[in-house]
Amino acid sequence: MKALIIGYGSPIRGDDAIGPLAADRLDSLLERGELPDWIEIQSRHILTAELVEDLKRADLAIFLDAAADTPPGEVHCRALQPDATALSTMAHFHDPRELLAWCEALYGKAPTAWLISAGGAEWGYSNCELSDTASAAMEQMIGQVMARLGLAKPAASATTGVMERA
């Protein structure tokens, strides 16, 4: 079993930093030996094409991101499917579904994937600083990650569902 956790977002745009900061929190747990070594954690600004090289080796992929279209503080957990139509307009960052589709097209398989997203409250310029709302949401995100990894139960306030294709 190999799990890949990717937290992504801009560290200088308020709550958009929640993805990479959540990944950093999990990484500190990994470094202290509180997470098993079959987990790999990456903290990124954006999702780029070469992540396909990492996805191909994973059985499970968990993406962590902030959401502007979600009520502040709410945490959603959605299964992701490879989607070749989710082509990004800018070549230097990609939708996770697109990367999963690349992985499937090139290597015949894609990992089971989840997107755990938290509604952000503030998006102004800052430096790796979250609003109180987002900070509280991060705890729920980490709880959801643990649940997906089979290491903990999910938090009661999180919702689950399948992302509909556009």
Place this chain on the structure above:
Amino acid sequence: MSRTISIEPVTRIEGHARITLQLAETGEVEDAKFHLTQFRGFEKFCEGRPYREMPALTARTCGICPVSHLLSSNKACDDLLAVTIPPTAEKLRRIMNFGQLVQSHALSFFHLSSPDLLLGWDSDPVKRNIFGVMQTDPQLAKNGIRLRQIGQSIIEILGGKKIHPTWVVPGGVSDALTEEKRQAMLAMMPDALRIAKETYAFFKTLVPKFKDEAEHFGTKPTMFMSLVTPKGNLEHYDGLLRIKDAQGRIVEDMVPPRDYQRIIGEAVEDYSYMKFPYYKPIGYPKGIYRVGPLARLNNADACGTPFADVALAEFHMLQEDSGPITSSFHYHYARLVEIIFALESIERLLKDPDILNPRIRARARGNRSEGIGVSEAPRGTLMHHYKIDDHGLISWVDLIIATGHNNLAMNAGIKQVADAYVDGNDVKEGMLNRVEAVIRCYDPCLSCASHAFGQMPMVIDIQDATGRVVKRLTRD
């Protein structure tokens, strides 16, 4: 009745742009324009900031080219400090620059342009994308991902992160290279060089298929500008400016970057947020020139690494005459040669016994009121020019971006392609794709290039977090 065809957005490029084709009543193309539709404002909102912030600020112009901005900006800061950085720091900066070039050129060739090159300009647009490439040649797609991964990994190993690394600093770099990191980068080189050489060999077999495109994709005579070494060889980090004309005659040579304003001027047009740099002694717009891989290889007397020198000689055989390669289509070829050169250079630098030297930073306070930093970004010559006040705060900024240098040429290129391929009475998708494709030859980064300077009227509102306008800047 005349009409206008608008191609928006221009696809498979970095950033947002529009192309308009003005058709006469007969259906012929009367005019073509390339419009940059996004505005950034870096040259204005950086005013008042401490100069040491400029590398971090300007790196955020773009997520593809942050290293290029970091390097040119830090070179401008080095100039403000009036220091010569330690030799090891220069070598390390060069390695990062080459890593950037590898990943950027890989993205351009494998992901942005290969759909056209492999599937054809007239192929079904629904399939003419990276997934179409994966179905047609999965190994090519995998090679592109792997090469980009290697380039990004070099940046991350050196700088601590792939996007907006902070390791390059005024005076040098912040941390010396460890043996562990050196070995990690060296371990990637055999695979990287294998992919680069295989791709180069493969593309050579495709070139004869594109004879028509090579004849029409931006072949109008222009000058070529780039940095070169003091011996006239291929250069990406430092060096001196050289300009050759379309016949290969040297127009300017060994120009110190600090003197760039003698030879480069900037104009603006009301239809684009991108500036129009031009060769000043000739004037605007006849002082048209190109930068980037095509210009660098045209200007260089040699590469200086074994396989790249062989490839450079083959590059010069793309045309029957002995002059510069004039077709913008051959930017693709030049990029592949540069990838090989970059990888051979990275390997050589990593094997240099000095590369682990702990002396990696010169320290000083601001000693000049004006600093200029010029390097070769993947897309061409990148110029950062700062002026500071007595407190070290930025009072003036000019950024001349690689893609901006090519603005006149890109506009001329789309007109030429439109003349050759667009029939206004029977417009087909493949015709318009070719118009876009000539822009892709230049691999423009429009996020970087959207700077306005000069007489363009505009209003800028600066808002606080609540949306309240705290300052309004206007220019009539």
